[in-house]
Amino acid sequence: MVDVRIDQPSGRVNPAPASADAPPRADGVPPLWSEMGTRERVAHLKTEVLLGIIVFLTQLPESVAFALLAKLTPPVGLHSAWIIGLLTSLFGGRPGMISGAAGARATIIGAFLGTPARPGLNGDGAEIVFPAVIISGGLMLGVYAFGLYRFTKIIPESVMVGFLNGIGILIALSQVFSFREDDGSAWRSGAELGYMLLICGAAVLIMELVPKIPCALSNLMPSSLLALIVGAIFEFALVRPLGSFTNTIGDVAQITAEQRFPVPFFLDAQYDLSKLPALPNVAERIFTLSVLLCAVGTIETLLTAEVVTEHVKTPNNPKRIMIALGGANIVAGVLGGMGGDSTIGLSKMNVLSGGTSRISGTVAAVGILACIMGAYPLLNYIPIAALTGVMFVLAAHTFAWPSVAYVLAALLPDERARARVRVRGVQLLPTKVDRFDALIMAAVTVISAVSNIVYATATGVVLASLRFTWISAHDFKIERAMKADGSKLYKAHGELFFGTANYFHLEFDYTHDPSKVHLLLEFEPQDYSATHALRKVRANYEKAGKSIEIRVHGAARAGGDELPPFGSAGPSGHLGDEWHRAGPLTAI
Numbered sequence: 001m002v003d004v005r006i007d008q009p010s011g012r013v014n015p016a017p018a019s020a021d022a023p024p025r026a027d028g029v030p031p032l033w034s035e036m037g038t039r040e041r042v043a044h045l046k047t048e049v050l051l052g053i054i055v056f057l058t059q060l061p062e063s064v065a066f067a068l069l070a071k072l073t074p075p076v077g078l079h080s081a082w083i084i085g086l087l088t089s090l091f092g093g094r095p096g097m098i099s100g101a102a103g104a105r106a107t108i109i110g111a112f113l114g115t116p117a118r119p120g121l122n123g124d125g126a127e128i129v130f131p132a133v134i135i136s137g138g139l140m141l142g143v144y145a146f147g148l149y150r151f152t153k154i155i156p157e158s159v160m161v162g163f164l165n166g167i168g169i170l171i172a173l174s175q176v177f178s179f180r181e182d183d184g185s186a187w188r189s190g191a192e193l194g195y196m197l198l199i200c201g202a203a204v205l206i207m208e209l210v211p212k213i214p215c216a217l218s219n220l221m222p223s224s225l226l227a228l229i230v231g232a233i234f235e236f237a238l239v240r241p242l243g244s245f246t247n248t249i250g251d252v253a254q255i256t257a258e259q260r261f262p263v264p265f266f267l268d269a270q271y272d273l274s275k276l277p278a279l280p281n282v283a284e285r286i287f288t289l290s291v292l293l294c295a296v297g298t299i300e301t302l303l304t305a306e307v308v309t310e311h312v313k314t315p316n317n318p319k320r321i322m323i324a325l326g327g328a329n330i331v332a333g334v335l336g337g338m339g340g341d342s343t344i345g346l347s348k349m350n351v352l353s354g355g356t357s358r359i360s361g362t363v364a365a366v367g368i369l370a371c372i373m374g375a376y377p378l379l380n381y382i383p384i385a386a387l388t389g390v391m392f393v394l395a396a397h398t399f400a401w402p403s404v405a406y407v408l409a410a411l412l413p414d415e416r417a418r419a420r421v422r423v424r425g426v427q428l429l430p431t432k433v434d435r436f437d438a439l440i441m442a443a444v445t446v447i448s449a450v451s452n453i454v455y456a457t458a459t460g461v462v463l464a465s466l467r468f469t470w471i472s473a474h475d476f477k478i479e480r481a482m483k484a485d486g487s488k489l490y491k492a493h494g495e496l497f498f499g500t501a502n503y504f505h506l507e508f509d510y511t512h513d514p515s516k517v518h519l520l521l522e523f524e525p526q527d528y529s530a531t532h533a534l535r536k537v538r539a540n541y542e543k544a545g546k547s548i549e550i551r552v553h554g555a556a557r558a559g560g561d562e563l564p565p566f567g568s569a570g571p572s573g574h575l576g577d578e579w580h581r582a583g584p585l586t587a588i
Helices: 036-070 074-090 104-111 126-145 148-154 159-180 192-214 225-240 249-253 273-278 282-312 318-334 344-352 358-375 384-398 402-411 417-418 435-450 453-475 528-543 576-578
Strands: 477-483 488-493 518-520 548-552
Touching: 036 074, 036 104, 036 225, 036 358, 036 384, 036 576, 074 318, 074 358, 104 126, 104 159, 104 282, 104 318, 104 453, 104 548, 126 273, 126 282, 126 318, 148 282, 148 318, 148 384, 148 453, 159 192, 159 384, 159 402, 159 435, 159 576, 192 384, 249 318, 249 384, 282 318, 282 344, 282 417, 282 453, 318 417, 384 576, 402 435
Parallel strands: 488 518, 518 548
Antiparallel strands: 477 488
16 A cells, blocks of 8 residues: 655655565665566556656646746646656656756746736747747757766755745745736735635645645645635635636636647747847847756756755766756747756655656656646636645745744854844754855845846855865965975975965975975865966976975875875974875976
8 A cells, every 4th residue: 555645735745655565675775677576566656656646736736837937828837847747757857856847947937028918928028938948958968968967066055045045035926916917007906806815825724734634635635736626616616606706727818729739839829930030139038048947957957866866866867867858848849838847846745755766757747748638628717816825835835944044143143142042942043154155045045036046056156166265275284394314395285276376386485495395285286277386386496406396195105005194294304104105296
């Protein structure tokens, strides 16, 4: 029996206990299909199919909401979800990872489009989206071809926290449109606003409270789907019979039979490609949008893949991931979709519940495909206010709330002041914080909200790199000692790179040093600045009629011998094994 429980408003599913028929191997890695018996395979398929259905039911309203966030019609988001999800699941995406329409991409696309005549319609300039999505897919293939995916390793956790905070804020702010008039000129008022707030509030409460009810019935469907059903019942059983109404998807952008199937954007009558040449800076806008979509898609997908790998323990292949993602976005762009990438929330929900293969992602994509092609009339009954409530909760659970306490703690002068922030004995703020990490979190969050998620991430990485460079430069030091034979030893502790190389040559006494000088480096020179600095030192000694021998600690150690510690030379200045086992630096 597969035991899957949904206990988080975001749709997260509690980890299902491992099946007795298919226990994991001793190393924690789930068994391969070829290693399973018949019973194990049946149990595995049951788990994966059930999880795929749950993911589909959770992903369905999110895809509609992301389309509205991107200022595009709901079918664009739905078709993107199943195209991206199906192709990445079948042809190379990370096993256990869920992909589809994503909030980060939606916020970027929405920033490039004009305000639609009313919510649910395409924003002005929607024609630029599809070429940009196609180009972004090509750029993702370029990321694979040139190995640029490796650069995601330099993204620190503080930047990721700010990244999530920025997405959460953007998703929340984007929902405000539903409370304004269709033309955006004023706020809704009267009974309509009251009913919208009631439906939205009910959706929020259902998302938050229903999964916490200790009852088996509360776990029969995702709370997000339940919120939409309750919202639709409230709208058509109470609000409209009383002579009022709130907008539904059918009111603002009715999904019709013609929209059931994806159509190449250049054949779709709703897009006027003849307007493209008349748009201002159209080539620049398309290229900029494609670069941003490629960057955010690559970053979010590869970081999500790392999170999935931590839980699943099976190997991660970023090359296959980028090939599948790039190809899927090209197909989605051609077929009039907004493209997509991995969704970290749904992926975590899937793997924490026992999803380890591509089956759950494939089932979820097929479910959305079946819904848009067969059950599309039902989508028209979903109230926009209910979708807004779902997205508010999604935004709240995307935001990393502990980072607020971390940043506030960084504003206090010391640990003692932070320790005094208590309520009834509960410590509210962390006592040990890194102020620079807090600055990075805050900066990435703010830039994401006011500008762009990609720019914010780049800023965070630059700040973190500058901080590392500064610390490494200040940790670099030179020791000096005289040897018994009258020669002099210089020992360089730390990395010799551009941050420490500029003044490196000033550490040597070319005039008063003996004729024979030794330099022992703890590490190989890291860049051109380092090698240039060493050349300058050698040239200065040669100009003074003296010689210097440069070696790198442990560079030429024999076989598998243990590397001797890079310690102090001691008062006697004896070089000992540490020097004689160091490798000569001949490249300088």
